[in-house]
Amino acid sequence: MILLDGLDKHGDSQAPKLVAESSSAPVARPHTPTPSLPDYEASQAQLKPTTQSLPEIRRKRTRRRRCRKCALYALVVYFVVSVAIGVPLIVLKFKRKAQSKANPYGAWNSNAPIPPKSVTLGDAPLRLSSAKSCNAWTVKDSPDGHGLRSELDYHVPANGSIFLNTNITYSGNGTYLNHFSGQLLVGVNDDASASDATVHVTMHHSSSQLRDATNVCLMQTGQGGGLYLFTPMNLTVADTLAFNITLLLPRNNTSPSTRLIPQLLCHLPNFQQTYQQLDPYVTFESVLLGGAMSGVSIESIQASQVVVKASSAEIRGKFTVDSSLSLETVSAPINADVHLFNNGTSQAPTFMHLTTGNSVLNANVTMFIPPEMSDMPGPHFLTHAETFNAPLSAALIHDDASAAATIRMRAINNLGNTRVTVDSRYQGTFDVNTMFAQAEVLAHDGDEDNRVNDGNDVGSSALDRDDDNDDDDYDTDDYFARGKTLQYRSSSATTAPSPASTSLSPANASRCLDYDLISSSEIRGWVGPPPRPTPTAGVDTFKLFNSMGHIDVVSSLSGAQLVLLT
Numbered sequence: 001m002i003l004l005d006g007l008d009k010h011g012d013s014q015a016p017k018l019v020a021e022s023s024s025a026p027v028a029r030p031h032t033p034t035p036s037l038p039d040y041e042a043s044q045a046q047l048k049p050t051t052q053s054l055p056e057i058r059r060k061r062t063r064r065r066r067c068r069k070c071a072l073y074a075l076v077v078y079f080v081v082s083v084a085i086g087v088p089l090i091v092l093k094f095k096r097k098a099q100s101k102a103n104p105y106g107a108w109n110s111n112a113p114i115p116p117k118s119v120t121l122g123d124a125p126l127r128l129s130s131a132k133s134c135n136a137w138t139v140k141d142s143p144d145g146h147g148l149r150s151e152l153d154y155h156v157p158a159n160g161s162i163f164l165n166t167n168i169t170y171s172g173n174g175t176y177l178n179h180f181s182g183q184l185l186v187g188v189n190d191d192a193s194a195s196d197a198t199v200h201v202t203m204h205h206s207s208s209q210l211r212d213a214t215n216v217c218l219m220q221t222g223q224g225g226g227l228y229l230f231t232p233m234n235l236t237v238a239d240t241l242a243f244n245i246t247l248l249l250p251r252n253n254t255s256p257s258t259r260l261i262p263q264l265l266c267h268l269p270n271f272q273q274t275y276q277q278l279d280p281y282v283t284f285e286s287v288l289l290g291g292a293m294s295g296v297s298i299e300s301i302q303a304s305q306v307v308v309k310a311s312s313a314e315i316r317g318k319f320t321v322d323s324s325l326s327l328e329t330v331s332a333p334i335n336a337d338v339h340l341f342n343n344g345t346s347q348a349p350t351f352m353h354l355t356t357g358n359s360v361l362n363a364n365v366t367m368f369i370p371p372e373m374s375d376m377p378g379p380h381f382l383t384h385a386e387t388f389n390a391p392l393s394a395a396l397i398h399d400d401a402s403a404a405a406t407i408r409m410r411a412i413n414n415l416g417n418t419r420v421t422v423d424s425r426y427q428g429t430f431d432v433n434t435m436f437a438q439a440e441v442l443a444h445d446g447d448e449d450n451r452v453n454d455g456n457d458v459g460s461s462a463l464d465r466d467d468d469n470d471d472d473d474y475d476t477d478d479y480f481a482r483g484k485t486l487q488y489r490s491s492s493a494t495t496a497p498s499p500a501s502t503s504l505s506p507a508n509a510s511r512c513l514d515y516d517l518i519s520s521s522e523i524r525g526w527v528g529p530p531p532r533p534t535p536t537a538g539v540d541t542f543k544l545f546n547s548m549g550h551i552d553v554v555s556s557l558s559g560a561q562l563v564l565l566t
Contacts, residue, residue, distance in 0.1 A: 126165070126228050131217035141208050147240070150203045150211055155196040158250050160224030161263035162197055168231055168269050170292035170311075177293060179235045182243040182271035186264075188281045189248040197249050199227050204242040214241065224263065243271075249282050258283050264303075267291050275301055279320065295332075315356075324351040333359045334387075339366045342380045342405070344373035349408075352383040361387040361394075367407065368399040378406025378547040388414040392555075395421040410552040418555040421563040424511065427528030428549025435556040439523050441513075442563045513564070527564060 128134070139151040156162055168180055189198060199218075205211045215230035231241060245268075252259035262285050266273060269291035279302035289296050290309040298317025306321050310329040315336070319325055322341040327334055334356045342350045354363055369380050385394050392413045398405060404425045411420045418434075421444075432439040514532055515525040526532050533548060553560045 126219055126221070128215055128217065128230050130219065131215070131228070132220045132225070134215045134217040136218075141211065144204060147204055147206050148208065148211065150205065152201050152216060154199045154201075154218045154227060156199060156218070156225045156227070158195065158197050158259070158261055161221075161226075161265065162224055162247075162249075162261060163219075163226035163263075163265040163267075164199075164245065164247065165226065165265065165267050166229035166231065166269070168229065170269055176235075177270045179239055180231065180241050180243075180270050182245065182268060184245045184247070184266060184268055184271050184273045185276070186247045186249070186266070186274070186278070187276040188278060189250050192251050192253050194248075194250045195253060197247060200246045200248075201227070202244040204240075204244075206238060206240045210235075210239050210241065226265070229268075245271075249278065251281050260285070263287070265289075269294055273297070275299060275317070278302070321352075322350060324353075326351075326353045328353075328355050329359075330357045331359055332356065333390075334361045334363070336363045338363060339399075340368070340381055340383075342367075342369050342373075344369065344376045347376070349379050349382045352381070352385075354385045356387045356390075358389045359387065360390045361385055361392045363394045365394065365396050366399050367396065367405050368402040369405050371401075371403045374403035379408045379549065380405040381407050383407065383409045384412075385410070386412040388416060390416045392416060392418045393421075394419075396426070397421075397423045398425045405549075406547055407549040407551070409550075411554065412552075413555040413558065413560075415557050416555065417558045417560075418553055419561045419563065420551060420553050421565065422551065423565045426549060426551075426564075428551065429524070429526045430551040430553070430562055431522070431524045432553045432560050432562045433522045434554070434558065434560040435521060437521065437555065437557060437559050439519075439521050439553075440559065440561045441523050441525070442561055443566050444563055445566060511566075523562075 133154070135152070136154070137150045137152050139149065141148045141150060143149075164184065168177070170177060201216055203211070203214070203216065205214065210232070213232040217228050217230065219226055219228045227245070229243065232239075247266075249261065250259065258280050259282050261282060264284050264286075265288045267288070267290065270293045271291060273289060273291075273294060273296045275289075275296075275298040277300040279300055284301075284303035286305040286307075287301060287303040288307045290307075292311050293313055294310050295313035296308050296310055296315050296317065298319065300318045300320070302320040304321065304323040306319055306324070307326045308315050308328070309326075310332065312331045313329060314332045315327050315329050315334045318337040318339075319327075320339040320341070322343065323346075325338060325340070327336060334354055336354065338352060340350045340352060352365065354361060363385055365383065367381055369376070383394075383396070385392060390413075392411055394409070394411055396407055396409060404427065407422070407426060407428070409420060409422075411418050430441070432441060510529045511527070512530050512532075513525060513527045515523065517524040528548070551562060553562050
C-alpha cells in the first residue's frame with residue numbers, strides 16, 4: 001500500500017482525501033545507463049594503487065602484443081636463414097670428407113703394461129726395532145757455525161738391493177719439510193778392493209736434544225740392506241736438520257766386467273740427489289729414485305728398469321734401459337738423454353714414459369735393436385711424453401749400428417708447442433693433431449744437428465730454426481689457396497706415385513710420403529718405402545701392416561709439428 005504525503009498511518013478522517021484523477025500524467029524518473037564491466041587487467045589495475053591511467057595500461061598491453069609478434073617473426077626468419085645456409089655447408093663438409101682418404105689405422109694404444117709410476121719399497125715402512133745398528137757416530141756434536149755436526153759410516157753388502165730411505169713425509173702445507181734439507185751424492189768407489197757399498201752421513205743439527213731424537217740406522221731386509229733416517233715428528237720452530245749423504249758403490253774386483261746390483265732405491269724427500277757416472281762400472285736390474293720436492297740429476301746410469309718420481313723438482317740425466325723408463329714430475333722440467341735397447345729376448349717392447357706439467361720437456365731418444373733381430377715382430381719401442389702449458393720436444397733417432405725399429409710414439413701437450421722428430425729410418429703412419437692452432441709436417445736435412453737442446457729455450461734448437469733458404473719448405477696458406485695436396489716443393493724430388501704422395505729427397509728416392517688427410521689443424525699420413533702396407537694385400541703384408549710404427553703429435557691452443565729427417 002502506498003501512503004501519500006499528508007496522510008498519517010492511522011487514517012485520520014478529518015484530513016482531506018486526494019483522489020487521483022485519471023487524466024493526470026505519470027511520474028517520470030531520470031534514466032541512468034549501466035556501464036559495461038571492465039576487463040580483467042583493467043579491474044586489477046583499478047584495485048592496485050598506480051599512477052597509470054586505464055588508457056596507458058591498454059597501450060602498454062598493446063606494445064607487449066606487438067613485441068611478441070616481432071619476436072615470433074624474428075625466430076621464423078632465423079630458422080629459415082639457418083636452414084638455407086647450414087644445409088649446404090653440411091652437405092659440402094660431408095662431400096669433402098667422402099672425397100678424402102679415411103685413416104685406416106687405429107689410435108695409438110697397447111695392451112702391454114705401463115711401467116710403475118710410483119716409488120715403492122717392498123719392506124717399507126721399516127721399524128726402528130728391526131735396525132741392525134743405529135747412531136754409530138764417529139763424530140758427535142762437533143761445533144759447526146751456529147749448530148752442531150755429527151758423522152758416521154756404514155758398510156752395506158752389495159750382493160742384494162741397496163736402499164736409502166726415510167720416514168720424512170710431505171704434509172699438506174709443506175711446513176714439516178721446511179725443517180729438513182739434504183744432499184745425496186752417489187758414485188763409484190775408487191778403491192777396487194772394496195766389496196761393500198759405503199755410506200757416509202754428516203748430520204747438521206740445531207741441538208744435541210734433536211740429535212738424540214733422530215736415529216740414523218743401518219737396516220737389513222730380506223732383499224738387501226741400506227740406510228734409514230728416523231726423524232722426530234714433533235719439531236719446534238727452531239729445530240733444523242740437514243743431511244749430507246755419500247754412497248759409494250763397489251766395482252767388480254774379480255774381473256774388468258761390469259758389476260750388477262739387483263736394485264738401487266733412493267727415496268729422500270726434499271733432497272737434492274746427484275748421481276755421477278755409474279756405468280760402465282756398475283749396472284742395475286731396477287732403479288727407483290726420487291721423493292717429494294727432490295731434484296734428481298744423473299750423469300749416466302744403466303739399468304733394465306728405471307723409475308724416477310719427483311714433484312716441483314727437475315729431473316735431468318742420461319738413462320740407458322732395455323725394459324722400461326718412467327720419469328715423472330710436475331711444475332719442473334725434464335731434460336733426458338735416453339738410450340733404449342731391445343735385444344728381442346723377452347719378445348716385448350721397451351717402454352718409455354715421460355710426464356711433467358707446467359714446465360718444458362726435452363727428450364733425445366736413441367734406439368737400438370740388433371741387426372739379427374730385424375725380423376722380430378713389432379712394435380719394438382712404445383714411448384709416451386706429456387706436459388702442459390710449456391713446450392715439448394722429442395727426437396727419436398736410430399743408433400748407427402741398429403736395425404730399423406718399429407716405433408710407436410705419443411706426444412701430448414696443452415697450451416704449449418709440441419714437436420717430434422724422427423730420422424729417415426722411421427716407417428709408419430702419423431697423426432699430427434691440434435686444436436685452434438696449426439698442424440705441420442716438416443722435412444729437414446738429416447745432416448743437420450737435429451738433437452733438441454736441454455735448456456728452457458726450446459726454440460733455439462736446430463729443429464726450430466729454418467735458415468737454410470732452400471726450397472724444401474712449404475707454405476700452408478699457399479697450398480690451401482692453390483687447392484692442391486700438400487707436397488714438399490723440392491725441385492729435384494722424384495715424381496710422386498699419386499697426387500697425395502711425394503718423395504722426400506733424391507737421396508731417399510725409394511722413401512715416399514703419402515697423405516691421408518690435410519687440414520689446418522690435422523695432418524695424417526704414412527711415410528716409408530713403397531708399397532704402402534694395406535690390410536687387404538695378403539698375409540705377409542697384413543702382418544707388416546699390424547706391426548708398423550705410428551706417431552701421434554697432439555696439442556691444443558698451440559702448434560704441433562712432426563719433423564721428418566731426410
